[in-house]
Amino acid sequence: MRSDFLNRLASAFTAVTVALAVLVTAQPVLAVQPDEILKDEKLEKRAREISAELRCLVCQNQSIDDSDAPLARDLRLLVRERLQKGESNQQVMDFVVSRYGEFVLLKPPFALNTLLLWLTPAFVLIGGVLLARSVMLAARPATESSPGTVEKDLTEAEEARLKKILDDGTAN
Amino acid sequence: MVVEFGHFALVLATVVALFQMLVPFWGAQIQEQRMMATAKPAAIFQFLLLTVSFLALTYAYVVSDFSVANVVANSHSTKPLIYRISGVWGNHEGSMLLWVLILAAFGAAVALFGNNLPLTLKANVLAVQSAVALAFCIFLLSTSNPFLRLDNPPMDGRGLNPILQDPALAFHPPFLYAGYVGFSIAFSFAVAALIEGRTDAAWARWVRPWTLAAWMFLTLGIAMGSWWAYYELGWGGWWFWDPVENASFMPWLSGTALLHSALVMEKRETLKVWTILLAILTFSLSLMGTFLVRSGVLTSVHAFAVDPERGVAILVILSIFVGGSLALFALRAGELRQGGLFSPISREGGLVFNNVILTTATATVLVGTLYPLVLEGLTGAKISVGAPYFNLTFVPLMVPLLLALPFGPFLPWKRADLAAVAQRLLVACLIGLVAMVATMAMSMRGPWLAPIMMAIGVYVMAGALQELAYRVKLGSVGPQELMRRLWNLPRSMYGTALAHFGVGLLVVGIVGTSAYRTEKVLVMKPNDKVEIAGYELTYKGVAPHRGPNYREQVGAIDVARKGKFLLTLHPAKRIYDAPPQPTSEAGIYASWQGDLYTVLGDAQKEDGGFAIRVYFNPLVRFIWIGAVLMFIAGGISLSDRRLRVGAPRRSNRKVGQLAPTPAE
Numbered sequence: 001m002r003s004d005f006l007n008r009l010a011s012a013f014t015a016v017t018v019a020l021a022v023l024v025t026a027q028p029v030l031a032v033q034p035d036e037i038l039k040d041e042k043l044e045k046r047a048r049e050i051s052a053e054l055r056c057l058v059c060q061n062q063s064i065d066d067s068d069a070p071l072a073r074d075l076r077l078l079v080r081e082r083l084q085k086g087e088s089n090q091q092v093m094d095f096v097v098s099r100y101g102e103f104v105l106l107k108p109p110f111a112l113n114t115l116l117l118w119l120t121p122a123f124v125l126i127g128g129v130l131l132a133r134s135v136m137l138a139a140r141p142a143t144e145s146s147p148g149t150v151e152k153d154l155t156e157a158e159e160a161r162l163k164k165i166l167d168d169g170t171a172n
Numbered sequence: 173m174v175v176e177f178g179h180f181a182l183v184l185a186t187v188v189a190l191f192q193m194l195v196p197f198w199g200a201q202i203q204e205q206r207m208m209a210t211a212k213p214a215a216i217f218q219f220l221l222l223t224v225s226f227l228a229l230t231y232a233y234v235v236s237d238f239s240v241a242n243v244v245a246n247s248h249s250t251k252p253l254i255y256r257i258s259g260v261w262g263n264h265e266g267s268m269l270l271w272v273l274i275l276a277a278f279g280a281a282v283a284l285f286g287n288n289l290p291l292t293l294k295a296n297v298l299a300v301q302s303a304v305a306l307a308f309c310i311f312l313l314s315t316s317n318p319f320l321r322l323d324n325p326p327m328d329g330r331g332l333n334p335i336l337q338d339p340a341l342a343f344h345p346p347f348l349y350a351g352y353v354g355f356s357i358a359f360s361f362a363v364a365a366l367i368e369g370r371t372d373a374a375w376a377r378w379v380r381p382w383t384l385a386a387w388m389f390l391t392l393g394i395a396m397g398s399w400w401a402y403y404e405l406g407w408g409g410w411w412f413w414d415p416v417e418n419a420s421f422m423p424w425l426s427g428t429a430l431l432h433s434a435l436v437m438e439k440r441e442t443l444k445v446w447t448i449l450l451a452i453l454t455f456s457l458s459l460m461g462t463f464l465v466r467s468g469v470l471t472s473v474h475a476f477a478v479d480p481e482r483g484v485a486i487l488v489i490l491s492i493f494v495g496g497s498l499a500l501f502a503l504r505a506g507e508l509r510q511g512g513l514f515s516p517i518s519r520e521g522g523l524v525f526n527n528v529i530l531t532t533a534t535a536t537v538l539v540g541t542l543y544p545l546v547l548e549g550l551t552g553a554k555i556s557v558g559a560p561y562f563n564l565t566f567v568p569l570m571v572p573l574l575l576a577l578p579f580g581p582f583l584p585w586k587r588a589d590l591a592a593v594a595q596r597l598l599v600a601c602l603i604g605l606v607a608m609v610a611t612m613a614m615s616m617r618g619p620w621l622a623p624i625m626m627a628i629g630v631y632v633m634a635g636a637l638q639e640l641a642y643r644v645k646l647g648s649v650g651p652q653e654l655m656r657r658l659w660n661l662p663r664s665m666y667g668t669a670l671a672h673f674g675v676g677l678l679v680v681g682i683v684g685t686s687a688y689r690t691e692k693v694l695v696m697k698p699n700d701k702v703e704i705a706g707y708e709l710t711y712k713g714v715a716p717h718r719g720p721n722y723r724e725q726v727g728a729i730d731v732a733r734k735g736k737f738l739l740t741l742h743p744a745k746r747i748y749d750a751p752p753q754p755t756s757e758a759g760i761y762a763s764w765q766g767d768l769y770t771v772l773g774d775a776q777k778e779d780g781g782f783a784i785r786v787y788f789n790p791l792v793r794f795i796w797i798g799a800v801l802m803f804i805a806g807g808i809s810l811s812d813r814r815l816r817v818g819a820p821r822r823s824n825r826k827v828g829q830l831a832p833t834p835a836e
């Protein structure tokens with residue numbers, strides 16, 4: 001009973017600690033080991049680029065390039081092995097995905113189930129611009145507007161008049 | 173005994189919170205002065221009780237009272253005093269107690285300094301503030317009580333995670349929380365305004381300093397976390413787009429937007445509805461951050477299901493406050509009158525642009541953080557959203573914002589002439605271009621985008637300085653007159669310029685270290701040499717060492733530049749006693765050009781050498797210096813008389829933008 005309680009305490013280990021579970025599971029990060037590095041600098045550079053896009057499957061939100069988990073090392077070696085066979089970056093990525101699934105990609109592909117992920121920023125931006133536009137056009141001076149007006153948008157002529165009023169206002 | 177006292181104080185604080193939520197609110201409804209007036213003593217009393225409660229828990233940690241379950245789980249008798257204290261909030265229960273304490277502190281501050289607030293508004297604000305406190309007090313007592321005793325206390329505790337035993341991380345949570353929770357004031361004011369169905373310029377004048385204070389703390393808290401990650405995690409990364417980081421970054425982004433929109437509301441009485449919505453959203457994001465971090469859903473959706481009690485409790489709190497306030501917003505927002513008119517090219521327009529971009533950025537971080545959780549919850553499909561996603565979506569959003577930033581302070585209210593402002597910024601643009609050419613000349617490698625981003629960062633910095641120069645009409649007056657004008661500039665103007673300068677510096681640091689970092693990974697035997705970024709490093713060997721609660725292997729690496737010995741770096745690998753866990757301590761040589769960063773790896777079995785990593789991170793310090801400048805800038809702005817919390821309102825003296833502020 002008591003040990004059960006303690007277990008729960010332990011399992012619910014902490015604020016920052018839970019938060020940092022990522023970092024905690026990570027031992028001192030060592031990532032790429034000296035013996036993994038390819039002699040061919042260009043190939044090694046490509047290997048690093050690919051590694052930064054692949055998730056270490058047993059870690060939380062770490063790329064295999066940053067992780068020292070044994071599985072990450074295996075993947076790094078795999079990537080290098082395929083590169084040495086002369087495959088392109090895309091071919092290597094495809095191979096890793098075919099083996100481990102799309103979960104391995106830190107940047108998910110544009111697909112039906114990631115539609116909202118990729119489009120939300122654009123939607124919000126467009127929505128924000130439209131909203132801002134309508135606010136700027138619809139805003140009426142609190143004291144000067146006649147209560148009867150209901151138009152949402154100003155015509156060009158009105159806009160011009162508006163500017164004139166504003167100019168006069170600033171001139172005073 | 174002390175622990176029971178703290179426990180009792182927490183229970184009493186809960187009762188006071190209940191009182192403070194109901195009585196002043198009801199008093200405001202029926203316009204009963206005496207009931208409303210109870211808010212002030214209640215808020216102060218609540219704060220004192222929670223302080224007692226928090227101190228009692230701290231006491232239990234300091235004296236290592238291992239009859240308290242929470243102390244056993246998170247402390248150890250050999251820990252240095254500072255980490256016994258920081259252990260109080262290094263765990264779930266204690267950190268939630270700190271959360272409520274800070275919440276009450278902000279409430280008490282409003283009660284104390286809010287003498288010039290309308291009584292009704294003050295009563296409502298403190299009632300809303302107390303409602304949040306009540307929810308979290310009940311949460312603490314029912315699911316996360318830090319004061320529970322054990323029948324059979326063990327001889328020693330289990331210790332604090334060694335990775336958290338670090339000075340920067342010891343004070344990272346309090347700052348972060350002060351930021352998170354500080355936004356509760358903006359929230360309470362927003363809800364109070366919706367309850368009353370009206371706002372005015374005084375409302376914004378009140379909300380802005382509180383938001384600014386919260387923003388300052390959050391800025392510093394995030395910077396501390398990033399700084400810690402940089403030197404502690406062993407490879408010099410400073411931002412990981414980790415969900416936990418994002419949880420603190422979202423309120424920062426929307427809080428930054430709120431600071432700017434509240435400015436419009438204060439000066440021009442427009443954007444009222446939006447500012448109120450933003451105040452609600454910012455605190456909602458803070459609450460959501462708390463939920464994300466506490467509930468375990470980040471580790472996996474399943475971890476949440478395993479220990480759902482707390483997660484569900486926070487989710488309920490989240491739904492009540494976010495849902496409730498948004499519903500109230502939907503009901504009442506229409507009653508708020510819109511104010512002044514402005515053209516798209518104006519100070520207001522610029523600030524609206526700032527808000528559109530920052531809101532989009534917030535939404536991007538939000539969707540990137542939650543999408544995998546939601547998708548897995550709904551369909552079971554597992555996807556990952558990591559740094560590459562955010563680099564592709566978030567970073568491009570910042571470019572137009574940074575380009576527009578120096579324009580903002582130059583634009584007059586209502587209506588502006590863009591060409592005239594652009595002309596004024598010509599010097600800043602030129603300085604930016606020079607920086608671009610210099611960057612290209614210094615380093616041919618690196619992404620082609622890097623020099624452009626570097627130019628943007630420098631242009632933002634130059635633009636900030638140029639604004640000050642413009643305000644004092646630099647060049648057209650003599651040195652004495654110049655000094656007088658500089659002295660007479662409102663402090664908030666210095667705050668703005670310094671904060672914007674800090675943003676530019678931050679950008680320069682980010683670009684420098686991301687694009688031009690170099691690294692070498694190799695096996696070294698004693699007296700092996702390696703060269704990086706003009707430094708010659710000589711590995712001298714490794715020696716064992718014993719710390720207060722850890723053993724370590726300390727490497728020695730001599731650093732020389734152009735044949736001249738500079739210093740010896742000591743990267744180390746530690747194993748802590750309790751819990752037995754390894755950490756890595758980087759050896760760092762910091763200079764303005766960048767950091768030389770060395771890490772000691774594993775001993776190699778075959779030849780007795782050690783795996784050593786050396787990095788050169790150009791300009792990386794500018795990231796945190798930029799953040800600290802933003803913090804200081806906030807402080808300078810807060811000290812401006814117009815914004816000073818609780819400063820008596822000046823009677824109708826004509827204090828224009830450039831009028832001299834009274835010497836302090």
